[in-house]
Amino acid sequence: MEQPQSLVLMKQRAEAVQTVVSEVRNMREAFDYCVELAKKEGLQSIAAPGLGKNASALGTICKKNGLNFLTKNLREHIGRIGTGFTVANWGIAETATLVIDSGSEDLRIATMLGEIHVAALPRSRIVADAAALEEELTRMMKTTPSYLSFISGASRTADIERVLTIGVHGPQQLHMLIMEEELL
Amino acid sequence: MIKTPHDLQTYRKDLKGALRNQFLGKTLDTFATAYPTSRANAFAGIDFDTLACEIAKGKDESIPKLESLLEEFTAHAREAGAVVHFARTAFEANSIIASIAGENGVKKIVKGKSMTAEETFLNAHLEREGYEVTETDLGEWIIQLRGEGPSHMVLPAIHLSRKDVADLFTKVTGEPRDPDDINGMVKVARRELRRKFIEADMGISGANFAIASSGTIGLVTNEGNGRLVTTMPRVHVALVGVDKLVPNLRSALRILTALPRNATGQVISTYVTWITGATECKTADNGRKQMHIVFLDNGRLALSKDPLFSQALRCIRCGACANVCPIYKLVGGHNYGHVYIGAIGLVMTYFYHGRENARAIVKNCLNCQSCRKVCPAGIDLPGLIKEVHGTILKVEGKKPIRNVLLQKVLPNRRLFHSLLRQARIAQKPVADGGFIRHLPMLFSGNHGFRRLPAIARVPLRDMWDRINPRVDNPKYRVALFGGCLVDFVYPEQAAALLRIARKRAVQFEYPLGQTCCGLPAQMMGEKQTARAVAVQNLSALDPADFDYIVTLCASCGSHLKENYSRLLKGEGALAVKVAQLEAKVIDFSSFATRVLGVAPEEFQRAGQKVAYHAPCHLCRGMGVSREPRELLDTAGLQYVRSGDEEVCCGFGGSFSIDFPEISAELLRRKLDNAEATGAGVLVTDCPGCVLQLRGGMERRGGRMQVKHIAEVVAEQRKS
Structure with a gap:
């Protein structure tokens, strides 16, 4: 496992491109982080399309904190998206890159037209460089569109x-x- | 609209204007200073030359089979729901895109940055057809609003100041803008353009890659407009040059390793987007986007079949050839290209935008090799520029008088040398004013920025036997290749070499059949003449007769070592001789340190402080940079590093005659840097650079002496 080394590199490279890196234990902590951040920045909503069964948990926390929780038809909410929350498929340490399958239009809008993008990345999904993902990415590209x-x-x-x-x-x-x- | 001068006079006027633009000069200078450091940091841990070789190799494998890659791409893209078009010309591409817009009831179009769309003047076409087109890359939007073309392939608005942008945005928004609030101006773009993204019916992008094995296009952007252009509107058209086809993801990732690092010194651009087929789009009829990919030929397939020029298609559009070009740094992209700018732009203009637009700008190359060294695809940019230059001269049949004379005189060594001797007697133009002024480039009266040296009273060839003693039982035999300047202007540099080698049992020879190396002819686009003198020199210096062939002139050395093999390629035994010659050619500093093995004991200690100018043809042409500095140290001199030590001095042979203002400005900066070291002597190892630097130093009345490295080393010897 080259994890620790990749993790160190990931953090170092992320800092160089002003990406804020934090470590969390699980999705629950990621949600809390996301909600706290939105409140701190004075944002009104969190858009998190494609969370599947985890969505309801985030929805509950949003509600408790008075934040709008958006999961679909995000075109209708453009201009009102505070934070976009996603789970990345992979992380590339060498360039501090998040690899995100963005087939869903809503997901693209959440990650592009929100003021802040928060992405959760399972530690086990960090690889050293893009070359290490060549096969996997090719497979994803061939699953069209x-x-x-x-x-x-x-x-x-x-x-x-x-x-x-x-x-x-x-x-x-x-x-x-x-x-x-x-x-x- | 882009207006590129069609003649040298108009061009020189434009250049003079650019040289007076203080903002441009300062901003490009800052960029040129910052770029090498950020680039080096981005490439930390990566061997650039190996990567460049791999990219070149990969591209060279793809280029001959672009048509089959296109077929493969098309099949996969179609399967994924995209429509693939093929446009033979720029007009065809524009028309295809306009009809896609028409068929889909499009009114408003947003565009991502695409050099290919700049190439076809797509915006103008679509606007004529009544569409509203908005560029969404900030720099492209700025120049679109100003009605200009890009001045850099990656940084299209680098020629503009914050005040220019503030004035423009004040006009656009009707609210006053503070030039120092750059963040505020960026937010203006964010607000204005977001509205455009939402309203648009069609998005147009370029592509950095078209991956054949999956039918995927790859887009590299920093701002994120690429993702929005391909997400928000219901129609997406990608305009892609066929040269962007790569066989697979691996090839694309290899290029991606180099592209952002070489372009902007980033390890990666913020957004890299890979799109395969018609992706989800909720405002489209069936919930899937109308996805069109328009491949553009516009002369690329013809290029792909040429043994020499096909390498131009390796270009990955990083713009680095501009970043490192000493001329670009002075005059900016609007004066250094047509649509495509920088070194690759000088080449591409001829093929994509015609001879008229290429005619003047293609002459504006110093052949300093900086672009070639930085090219991530190993394109021989200076070589291709000269080829285009030569071709234009040939087809237009309107050669400058100096080309005609050079063509007549240079291949005849006796005539050439007797004219040089006569010039000594007269020390003024003889025969034809144009001739002597230009041919040896020594007698120009109207280039007052430097003083020109006199022709030596006795040329090297006449004093050779006197200064070169015969050696009994020599250990090895060395031929000196003098070149015109050492032979007829600076024979003392050769004498210095002989003094340094004295008592070392080395027999030097100066074969009298040798003549000009031919580089000036090549620089003037006269390849045939360059070939003719190459053959003469090869006959005069049979490599079988010598162990080494030493040059005191970096330009001659790199020309012998690199260009002879191209000039005589495929000429049987001659080509073999050239390869043998190449193996024996060595520059003075390498010869002194590695072959003669000079040692500190031979020299006086505590020598004076010296600055060094690295000749282009030595540090890049011959790849020698350690040896001269080592030699200065061995000889007991205190070498002090100066700023921009490896930037061209502005000589460039006939370049300084065509573009005296640029030559003078490069020289001024060079001398300023040298003087700032506080050293007493400026040392270099090329007589061409000595001519330029010494002439400039004398003209400005500077106190520094300018010397060839052989001279300062000889002076340091213990008597």
Whole structure:
């Protein structure tokens, strides 16, 4: 297992692209993190399409904290999406990349048009580099139609005088929650 | 609209204007200074040269079979629900895209950044057809609003200041903008463009990859507009050059390793998106997006079949060839390309946008090899630029007078050398004013930024026997390849070499049949002449007769070592001789340190402080950078590093005649850097650089001396 080394590299590289990394034990802790963050940033909603059976747990926490919980038809909510929450399929340490199967339109909208993107990543899904995922990614691409995203940091530009500026079109913050436990 | 000058005079006027633009000069200079460091950090742990070789190899395997890769791609993409089109020309591509828009009742279009769409002038076409087109990459949006083309392939608005952008955004939004609030301006784009994404019926993207084995397109972006363009509207059209086809994901990932690192010094761009087929789109009729992929030929397939120019299709559009170009740094992309800019732009302009647009800009290359060294696909950019230059001269049949004369004179060594001797007597233009001024490039009257040296009273060939004693039982035999400058202008540099080698039982020879190496001819696009003199030199210096062939001139050395094999490729025994010659050619510093093995005991200690200028053709052309610095140290000199030590001095042979203003500016910066070290001597190891640097130093009345490394080393010897 090269985990520890990959984990160290992942954290180090993530920092370089302003991704906020935290470690959590399980989905429950990830949800709590997500909700606390939304409250801290003064956001009104959490969009989390594609959570399956975990959705109701997050929904309950949102309700308790007075946050709107969105899971589908996100086009109708554009402009009102605070945090987009997703679970990443893979993590690539070398480039601090989250690999996210984004076939669902709602998932794409949640991860692009929210102010903040929070992604949970099971620790066991971290690989050293993209080459290690070559077969897996090819398989995913061949399961068509397919929309596969590599996300490494928050949306950025340097188009005005080469000054690095975060948050052009996409989220202004990216949070990576490295999760000890596998998904249930 | 993009206007690229069609003649040298207009072009020079534009260049002078650019040189006066202080913002541009400063911003590009800052970029050029920051880029190498961030690039090096991004490549930490990766062997760049190996990666570049692998990318080149992969591309070279794909390029001859683009048509079959296209078939394979098409089959997979269709299976996944995409529609694949093939456009032979730019107009066809634009028309296909316009009809897709028409058939789908599209009104508003959002676009992601695509150099290929810039190539076809797609926006202008769609706007003429009545569509509203909005660029969504921030830099592209800015230049679209200004009605300009990109000035860099990756940083399209790098030529603009924050104030330019603030003024523009004030106009667009009707609210005053603070130029120093860049974050605020970015948020203007976020707000304005988000509305556009939501309203648009069609999204147009380019693609960095088209993966044949799965029918997938890959998009690399930082802002995230690529994901929105391909998600929000119900129709997605990707315009893709056929050269973007790769066989599989592995090839794409290999290119992805290099692309962001080389482009912007990032280990990866923020968003890399892989799309296969018609993905979910809830506003589309059947819940799936209308996905179209338009492949563009526009001359690429013709290029792919050429043994030499096919390598241009290896380009991955990282823009690094501009980032490191000393000329780009001075004048910016609007003066260094047409649509495609930088070194690759000079080549592509000819093939994609025609001879008229390429004619003037293609001359603007120093052949300093910086772009070639940084190219992640190993494209011989300076070589291709010269080929295009030569081709344009040939087809237009309107050669500058100096080309015609050079073509006549250079292949005839006796005539050439007798003209040089006559020039000494007159020390002014003889025969034809244009001729002597340009041919040896020594007599130009109207280039006041540097003083030009006089022709030596006695050329090296006439003093050779006197200064080169015969050696009994020599250990090895060495031929000196002089080159025009050492032979006729700076014979003292050869004399210094002989002094250093004295008492070492080495027999030097100076074969008198040798002549100009031919690089000036190649630089002027005269390949035939370059070939003719190559054959003469090869006959004069039979590699079988010598153990080493030493050059004091880095330009001659790298030309002999690299270009002769191309000039004489496939010419049977001659080609073999060239390979043998290459193996024996060695530069002075390497010869002194590794062959002669000079040792500190031979030299006085506590020598003076010296700065060093690394000639392009030595550090990049011949790949020698350690030896000269080591030699200075061995010779007891205190070498002090100066800024931009490996940046071209601006000589570039005939370049300095065509573009004196650029040559002068590069020289000014070089001398400023050297003087800032506080050293008393500026040392270099190429007589061409000596000519430029010494001439510039004299003109500015600087106190530093400029010397060839052989001279300073010889002076340090204990008597």
